[in-house]
Amino acid sequence: MQLIPGNLINDVRSSGWVDAMVASSPPANDATTSILLARDSENAYRNWMIRHPSAVGSIEQILLHAHGKRFVLFLDYDGTLSPIVANPDRAFMSNAMRSAVKHAAEYFPTAIITGRSYDKVYEFIGLTELYYAGSHGMDIIGPIKKSDPAVDHNLYPLLQHQPACSRFIPMIENVFRSLVENTKAIKGARIENNKFCVTVHYRLVDQNNWPKIAEIVLDILKEYPDLKLTHGRKVLEVRPVIDWNKGRAVEFLLESLGLSNSDDVIPIYVGDDQSDEDAFTVLRKANRGFGIIVSSIPRETNAFYSLRDPSEVLYFLKYLVRWKNSIDA
Numbered sequence: 001m002q003l004i005p006g007n008l009i010n011d012v013r014s015s016g017w018v019d020a021m022v023a024s025s026p027p028a029n030d031a032t033t034s035i036l037l038a039r040d041s042e043n044a045y046r047n048w049m050i051r052h053p054s055a056v057g058s059i060e061q062i063l064l065h066a067h068g069k070r071f072v073l074f075l076d077y078d079g080t081l082s083p084i085v086a087n088p089d090r091a092f093m094s095n096a097m098r099s100a101v102k103h104a105a106e107y108f109p110t111a112i113i114t115g116r117s118y119d120k121v122y123e124f125i126g127l128t129e130l131y132y133a134g135s136h137g138m139d140i141i142g143p144i145k146k147s148d149p150a151v152d153h154n155l156y157p158l159l160q161h162q163p164a165c166s167r168f169i170p171m172i173e174n175v176f177r178s179l180v181e182n183t184k185a186i187k188g189a190r191i192e193n194n195k196f197c198v199t200v201h202y203r204l205v206d207q208n209n210w211p212k213i214a215e216i217v218l219d220i221l222k223e224y225p226d227l228k229l230t231h232g233r234k235v236l237e238v239r240p241v242i243d244w245n246k247g248r249a250v251e252f253l254l255e256s257l258g259l260s261n262s263d264d265v266i267p268i269y270v271g272d273d274q275s276d277e278d279a280f281t282v283l284r285k286a287n288r289g290f291g292i293i294v295s296s297i298p299r300e301t302n303a304f305y306s307l308r309d310p311s312e313v314l315y316f317l318k319y320l321v322r323w324k325n326s327i328d329a
């Protein structure tokens with residue numbers, strides 16, 4: 001992943017960011033070229049799957065390996081549990097997916113690890129029994145419980161951790177306001193405040209204006225040496241320079257749940273975004289469990305398995321639940 005520490009920002013030419021923005025957007029083609037390209041891409045995808053087999057196709061093998069062991073699930077939200085859509089406020093998950101995640105959490109410790117703020121992702125998912133790591137893992141909140149449901153009506157989280165100091169919240173708020181102000185003339189630009197990070201959406205911006213977007217973001221960041229810039233799916237993201245990411249959040253959660261040193265624990269991380277690579281890398285390096293990348297095109301990744309899209313994620317989750325239910329019966 002490209003990470004630009006704030007104090008190096010002056011050395012970065014905005015064209016590097018524009019290249020990254022363009023790279024995630026294939027050009028349009030005529031009908032015949034599209035058919036030929038589709039065939040080539042299907043072949044390329046099949047070849048890629050030799051290195052990253054389908055988690056659905058390999059599910060029996062995965063379960064064989066899991067005999068007598070415990071799964072822990074880490075799930076990204078956008079592009080994994082919900083399909084990618086143009087309007088980030090409308091990235092709803094289906095009821096079928098919500099129900100699959102709910103059932104999964106009955107059998108396995110389950111965490112949502114997302115670039116979204118905790119509030120926003122909770123609004124979409126609405127399940128109190130999950131662990132959530134919002135703002136790319138910088139806002140961790142455990143299942144919401146009542147200490148004694150008979151007498152206590154106050155809800156409280158079992159676990160709470162914010163590795164970035166609270167001083168980043170007003171800083172992010174200021175950057176958010178400056179970005180809203182400075183991009184308001186660019187049609188389609190959209191800025192999202194994710195509490196410990198700001199997301200700059202350019203999916204609906206004319207490509208001719210992408211350099212302008214990159215320039216505005218880099219200009220504002222010059223004033224904030226404690227913030228850095230990363231790149232996701234048609235988004236630029238501004239975050240604290242602290243050494244924390246989705247991978248660190250996974251390590252923290254495993255540790256907090258007392259599951260980090262047990263050989264009988266299999267962490268599974270499912271995600272589609274560049275930021276999920278940090279978590280895939282953590283699992284691969286520790287040789288623990290495995291990452292599953294959600295992608296319908298071949299991509300460089302540290303995940304071991306692959307799934308094409310959220311509908312395959314749904315199938316995979318339901319299969320795990322059915323399997324666990326059958327062995328517990």
Ligand SMILES: O=P(O)(O)OC[C@H]1O[C@H](O[C@H]2O[C@H](CO)[C@@H](O)[C@H](O)[C@H]2O)[C@H](O)[C@@H](O)[C@@H]1O
Nearest residue numbers: 077078084085086088091114115199233234235
């Ligand atoms: O870690 P995630 O849960 O994958 O969150 C990453 C970003 O996801 C959202 O943006 C992405 O999904 C949008 C809705 O489908 C899409 O319009 C956008 O182009 C994608 O990048 C979210 O809006 C961001 O705040 C998250 O950081």
